[in-house]
Amino acid sequence: MANTVRKGHPLWRFDRQQLRTSQRPAIIGVDEAxxxxxxxPVVAAVALISTDTYENAAxxxxxxxxxxxxxxxAAQRDEQFALIADWxxxxxxxxxPGIGSVAxxxxxxxxxxxRLAMGRALEALQMELQTFDDEHGELLNGAASMQRLPQVLVDGKPxxxxxxxxxAVVGGDGKSLAIAMASIFAKVTxxxxxxxxxxxxxxxGFDQHKGYGAPRHLAALREHGPSPHHRSLFLRKLELPKNNATQTELF
Known part of the structure; x- marks a missing residue:
């Protein structure tokens, strides 16, 4: 994976600069897939990295x-997912992770x-923090001094x-280590x-295109109509068969 190792580790540097500027105890990166x-579904993930971990040489x-x-x-994401699991x-x-269903x-x-998926991921993290540290679990939702809060960085717009x-950090998954980690976890999940x-x-052929609008997927939709796993709001502009029995049952 040598091609993914960047000289000077800019994602790590970005987060460290955020911590120095904000004087926060940790960064929480948030992203979706x-x-x-x-x-x-849409799947979000949060990744919390403390100041001590950023200073860990390993x-x-x-x-x-x-x-x-x-x-x-995909193989690189799987490797990094396993690395995150080890950390x-x-x-x-x-x-x-946090999930927003098709419904x-x-x-x-x-x-x-x-937003719902991201909120669920943050809530799961808060419950974990309360298990080990009630104080910081309460701080996560903004109940105390901002300087003591972990800094929550979300990829994209506010x-x-x-x-x-x-x-919000536009293009954050290419700038912040915590956001990039969340992006990998959300994508693989x-x-x-x-x-x-x-x-x-x-x-x-979901295993090939993961639900995106690839030509094979569009062809299958025109042949079979949508399944219960499809998002009807996203299919409105597609020319799908009007008399397909599967489609009629679903809508």
């Missing part, structure tokens, strides 16, 4: 491979479901409304969920 797909060395999940091949076992990082995407639209205090959907219904 699956926002633009035609099928399957972590600094090993984390040089971490990058925006979109810049990595979790060592107590260096805390990472949690919630239909009800809330994709932005609302993405989320409104959103109950969690955060700072979602990909594995979509492969499981393929085991249930292989007509659409």
């Amino acid at each position: 699956g926002r633009g797909a035609l099928a399957g 972590f600094k060395r090993q984390s040089k491979a971490i990058n925006d999940s979109k810049q990595l091949k 979790m076992e060592q107590g260096w990082v805390r990472v949690f 919630e995407i239909e009800e809330l639209n994709i932005l609302g479901a993405t 989320l409104k409304p959103f109950r969690w205090r955060h700072e 979602r990909d594995r969920m979509i492969v499981d959907l393929h085991q249930e219904d292989s007509r659409y």
Whole structure:
């Protein structure tokens, strides 16, 4: 994976600069996967990295491979997912997913479901922190001095409304180590969920395109109509068969 190791470790440097400027005890990176797909849930993840972990020489060395999940091949993401899992076992990082279902995407639209997934991931992290440190668990939702809060960095534009205090970083998965880690965890988690959907219904080739609008996927939709795993809001502009029995049953 030498091609993913960047000279000077800029993602690590970005986070360290954030910590120095804000004088916070940790950074929480937040990102999502699956926002633009035609099928399957949207999956978010949060990754908490403390100041002590950033100063850990072994972590600094090993984390040089971490990058925006979109810049990595599937095998590289799987390797880095395993590396993150190992860091979790060592107590260096805390990472949690959150899911917005297809039904919630239909009800809330994709932005609302993405906020919901991110909020669920943050809530899971807060519960973990309360298990080990009630004080910081309470601090996570902004109940005390801002200087004592972990700094929450979300990839993209500010989320409104959103109950969690955060700072938006456009292109953050290519700038921040914590956000990039969250992006990898969200992407691999979602990909594995979509492969499981393929085991249930292989007509659409979910294992190949992970629910995105690839030509094979569009052709299968025109042949079979949508499944319960498809997002009807995302299919409105597609020329799908009007008299397809499967489609009629679903809508």
